[in-house]
Amino acid sequence: xxxxxxxxxxxxxxxxxxxxxxxxxxxxxxxxxxxxxxxxxxxxxxxxxxxxxxxxxxxxxxxxxxxxxxxxxxxxxxxxxxxxxxxxxxxxxxxxxxxxxxxxxxxxxxxxx
Amino acid sequence: xxxxxxxxxxxxxxxxxxxxxxxxxxxxxxxxxxxxxxxxxxxxxxxxxxxxxxxxxxxxxxxxxxxxxxxxxxxxxxxxxxxxxxxxxxxxxxxxxxxxxxxxxxxxxxxxx
Numbered sequence: 001x002x003x004x005x006x007x008x009x010x011x012x013x014x015x016x017x018x019x020x021x022x023x024x025x026x027x028x029x030x031x032x033x034x035x036x037x038x039x040x041x042x043x044x045x046x047x048x049x050x051x052x053x054x055x056x057x058x059x060x061x062x063x064x065x066x067x068x069x070x071x072x073x074x075x076x077x078x079x080x081x082x083x084x085x086x087x088x089x090x091x092x093x094x095x096x097x098x099x100x101x102x103x104x105x106x107x108x109x110x111x112x113x
Numbered sequence: 114x115x116x117x118x119x120x121x122x123x124x125x126x127x128x129x130x131x132x133x134x135x136x137x138x139x140x141x142x143x144x145x146x147x148x149x150x151x152x153x154x155x156x157x158x159x160x161x162x163x164x165x166x167x168x169x170x171x172x173x174x175x176x177x178x179x180x181x182x183x184x185x186x187x188x189x190x191x192x193x194x195x196x197x198x199x200x201x202x203x204x205x206x207x208x209x210x211x212x213x214x215x216x217x218x219x220x221x222x223x224x225x226x
Contacts, residue, residue, distance in 0.1 A: 004156075006156075031212060033212055033213075033214070035214070035216075041218060041219075042117075042202055042216035042217055042218040042219050043157070043202070043214070043216045044216070045213045045214060045215070048211070048212040048213060055212065056211060056212060056213060058213070059213070091156055091157065093157075093214075095212075100145050100164070100206050101159060101162065102159075102212075102214060103159070104149075104156040104157040104158070105156050106155055106156040107155075107156050
């Protein structure tokens with residue numbers, strides 16, 4: 001059973017461009033979570049999704065950030081008009097229904113020039 | 114609100130030394146508690162967990178006991194190895210399984226031969 005997959009592993013964008021981060025959960029996992037890790041800090045919750053539904057987006061910035069988890073395909077975290085402060089590692093995690101253990105992917109390291 | 118506080122690092126130990134990384138939390142109700150480990154350039158791996166008071170989580174020689182009276186979940190290992198060098202994160206999942214893991218800021222452990 002493959003683990004949580006994230007791609008790309010590294011992403012470089014210039015200010016004003018869009019960044020798309022992809023996450024494929026483990027097989028059988030219908031819950032996806034996104035976290036952001038700023039340099040020298042712990043992870044901060046961004047959003048919790050189930051298939052086609054956003055359950056909790058209380059950690060998402062109100063502007064420029066969006067997330068989806070369609071019926072088919074990976075979950076996408078989209079950042080429009082990136083700024084230097086968006087540079088961070090973005091981690092995706094997944095879990096099966098009714099289980100509190102989250103399994104993390106290797107992360108996408110976004111650098112905004 | 115919910116929060117996690119870890120001892121600041123880095124913690125530097127010699128091989129075979131005893132390890133303690135302190136973690137205290139603030140939460141309402143009965144959260145689940147976790148320790149995650151992050152090796153350089155990688156994602157987070159679940160190290161151990163405890164879901165109710167007085168539970169002891171253990172894995173790979175690491176242990177932590179859920180102490181509700183002191184709101185603590187300190188990580189311990191009797192004899193560390195160089196390969197244990199990593200960043201360790203304490204985290205809580207609020208009761209009700211909202212999916213929103215709350216992380217401490219992380220503690221870097223360096224083990225020298």
